[in-house]
Amino acid sequence: MSPSTSGRSARSVNPTLWLIIVAVLLAAGTANTQSTSQSLGDLEERQVIDRIAAVVGDRVILASELAGQLQMLFVQSGQRPRNQDQLDSLKEMVLEQMIQDQLLLIAARQDTSIVVREDEVEQALDEHIARIASQFETNDEFLSALGREGFTLREFKRQYRDEVENQILKQRLVQSKLYNVSVSRHEVEEFYNQFRDSIPIQPEAVKLAHILLHTTASDEIEDSVRAQIGELRQRVLEGADFASISSRYSGLGAAANGGNLGYVSRDDLIPELSRAAFNLNVGDISGVIRSPLGYHVLTCEGKRDERIKLRHIVLPVTPSAADTARTLQLADSLLAEARSGADFRELAKAYSRDDDTRAQGGELGWFALEDLPQRFKDVVQGWQTPGEFRGPVISERGVHILHLLDYRPESEMTIKDDFDQIKEMARQDKTAKLIDDWIIELKDKTYVDVRDVDATR
Numbered sequence: 189m190s191p192s193t194s195g196r197s198a199r200s201v202n203p204t205l206w207l208i209i210v211a212v213l214l215a216a217g218t219a220n221t222q223s224t225s226q227s228l229g230d231l232e233e234r235q236v237i238d239r240i241a242a243v244v245g246d247r248v249i250l251a252s253e254l255a256g257q258l259q260m261l262f263v264q265s266g267q268r269p270r271n272q273d274q275l276d277s278l279k280e281m282v283l284e285q286m287i288q289d290q291l292l293l294i295a296a297r298q299d300t301s302i303v304v305r306e307d308e309v310e311q312a313l314d315e316h317i318a319r320i321a322s323q324f325e326t327n328d329e330f331l332s333a334l335g336r337e338g339f340t341l342r343e344f345k346r347q348y349r350d351e352v353e354n355q356i357l358k359q360r361l362v363q364s365k366l367y368n369v370s371v372s373r374h375e376v377e378e379f380y381n382q383f384r385d386s387i388p389i390q391p392e393a394v395k396l397a398h399i400l401l402h403t404t405a406s407d408e409i410e411d412s413v414r415a416q417i418g419e420l421r422q423r424v425l426e427g428a429d430f431a432s433i434s435s436r437y438s439g440l441g442a443a444a445n446g447g448n449l450g451y452v453s454r455d456d457l458i459p460e461l462s463r464a465a466f467n468l469n470v471g472d473i474s475g476v477i478r479s480p481l482g483y484h485v486l487t488c489e490g491k492r493d494e495r496i497k498l499r500h501i502v503l504p505v506t507p508s509a510a511d512t513a514r515t516l517q518l519a520d521s522l523l524a525e526a527r528s529g530a531d532f533r534e535l536a537k538a539y540s541r542d543d544d545t546r547a548q549g550g551e552l553g554w555f556a557l558e559d560l561p562q563r564f565k566d567v568v569q570g571w572q573t574p575g576e577f578r579g580p581v582i583s584e585r586g587v588h589i590l591h592l593l594d595y596r597p598e599s600e601m602t603i604k605d606d607f608d609q610i611k612e613m614a615r616q617d618k619t620a621k622l623i624d625d626w627i628i629e630l631k632d633k634t635y636v637d638v639r640d641v642d643a644t645r
Contacts, residue, residue, distance in 0.1 A: 241283055243637040244290035249283070256347065257282050259337045263320070263344070283638070291630040293354055296361040304356045310455070313352045317345060325562060327584050342456055349455070366622060371614045379614035380603055387601050387613070392557045394568055395594035397550040399522060399535060400542040401580075401587040403515040405507045417476055417483040417503045424473055430487050430499055439504045440481060449498040451490070461486065465498055519580035519587050526577045532591045541586065551593065564590075571595070 239251040258278065262268050269275040296302055324330040334344050371379075380387070405413075420437055424430050434447030454462045460479040468474060468488035477484040482504035490497035507515075522539060526532050533549025540546045560568060567581050572595045579589040601610060 240639045242287055242639055243635065244287055245294050245634050245636075247290050247294070249286055249290065254279065254283055254286065257286060259339075260344075260347070263333055263337050263339070287636060287638070288627055289354065289358065291627060291634055291636075292358040292361055294634060295630060296357040299361060299364070302357060302360045302364070304353055304360070308356060309349065309353045312356060313345060313349055316348065316352055317341075322561070342452075346456065362623065365626065366619050369615060369619050369622065371611060371618055375618070376607070376611045376614045377603065379617060380610050383613075383617075387610070390596070390599045390601050390606065390609075391559075392598040393554050393596045394557060394571065394592060395554045395574075395596075396552045396568075397532060397536065397591040397593055398542070398545070398552055399519075399532075399540045399550055399589040400545075400585060401515050401519055401522075401539065401589075402541045403507045403512050403586060405505045406511055409508060409511070410505055413483055413503050413505050414476065414478075417485060417501065420501055420503075421473065421476060421485045424485070424487075424501075430473075430501070434499065434501045438500075438502050440502055442500060442502050447500045447502070449500060451492055451495040451497050453495050461500075465496060468496070515587050516580060519589055523577055523579055523589050526589070526591065532577070550591065554594075554596075564588075568592075572597075 240248055241251045241254045242249040261278070261282065269278055321327060321330040324333065331341060334341060339347070416437075420433055424433055431446030431448070435443050435445075437443070438447050452465075454466060457465060458479055458481070460477055461484060464474050464477050465486050465488065468486065470488050470490060472488050474484075474486040477486065482502055485501045487499050488496050489499055518539075522535055526535060536550030537546055540550050542550065545551060557565060557568065561583070563583060564581060567578050567590065571578065571592055574592050574594050576592050577589065578592070579587075581588040581590065599605075603610060
């Protein structure tokens with residue numbers, strides 16, 4: 189357990205540490221999950237939506253909302269509780285966190301100085317989904333995990349959107365109250381002496397930079413796919429059934445339901461599709477649209493308030509083996525240049541497709557070896573000489589060339605060598621205690637009634 193939470197109740201843990209603790213509880217085992225999965229899967233049959241788990245002020249927390257939070261937790265952790273006692277413990281923790289969240293939200297919404305912009309929510313949502321997806325080896329594994337919990341990616345993002353916006357509100361409220369929390373050296377030393385035995389070992393870590401190369405399809409393939417979808421669009425315009433054409437020719441899973449996207453809002457679609465779709469009238473057929481997913485043709489089948497019913501034909505643009513070989517050849521060439529003395533930072537600025545790190549010469553920062561995805565861990569394992577280069581590594585994002593900037597072996601944290609990190613732990617611990625006190629004050633001022641912790645049974 190983190191030293192900032194040691195010896196304190198689960199209700200006082202901040203959301204990030206709380207998820208870690210939950211993951212630890214879940215990691216105890218995944219056997220004998222059938223009965224637990226069954227009880228969660230039957231939630232709707234048990235009409236939990238009509239049952240109240242708790243009341244906070246004028247806000248009701250329904251059992252269905254508690255069940256939804258548990259589902260998303262299982263997606264994030266990739267594991268499930270193995271027995272009813274473990275599930276009940278998680279329910280209590282999740283419900284207490286939901287109560288705290290509502291208390292903070294009530295306070296945040298009453299503070300007129302706190303404003304959250306739409307674009308901030310969208311960016312935070314995309315980053316949050318990306319962080320969850322990065323815990324899986326491939327994007328397909330992530331989507332499969334969503335499916336097992338009853339979500340499509342679009343539904344998952346829709347359900348998470350309000351949570352992300354609320355999280356930003358709560359963070360800004362907490363920051364406004366605690367932005368000036370500081371700790372003295374004496375407090376850091378006291379914290380270290382008190383939690384010395386529970387302060388985690390500094391894991392083996394590497395500081396990396398990379399060059400990211402994307403494999404793109406040749407002009408010939410691009411032209412071929414564009415021509416094919418143009419022909420399919422023409423067939424629809426001449427009277428062919430749109431759904432039948434999509435079922436026969438679409439890729440990316442769209443063929444399974446004839447390209448039906450259902451009713452969607454602007455926010456449900458990627459920008460390229462959103463711009464075209466919301467200019468359509470019912471019955472219209474769009475032109476050919478290029479997006480990062482491939483080429484699309486859309487049709488509007490209905491409108492309802494701010495939502496439209498869409499169907500699409502989509503043809504992905506898939507690089508050939510020759511395209512992949514060409515990218516790997518470029519990676520080998522850049523790797524040879526770096527090993528021959530070329531400035532890696534300048535190579536990254538010239539060739540990398542990673543917009544987030546290119547300007548910094550590809551620098552990624554520090555990573556604990558144990559946290560790296562397996563394909564990167566296999567390459568980095570045993571790498572201890574800064575200045576060396578390795579690769580290429582193929583991931584969902586593309587082809588990577590790695591540069592080892594620094595190496596740190598596993599070690600115990602000490603005041604002398606790790607003062608800044610221990611100071612931050614001490615500050616977080618102090619902050620958490622202040623938040624505990626503040627939550628108690630909010631509870632004293634707000635009506636809170638826990639009706640049925642077992643409402644999801």
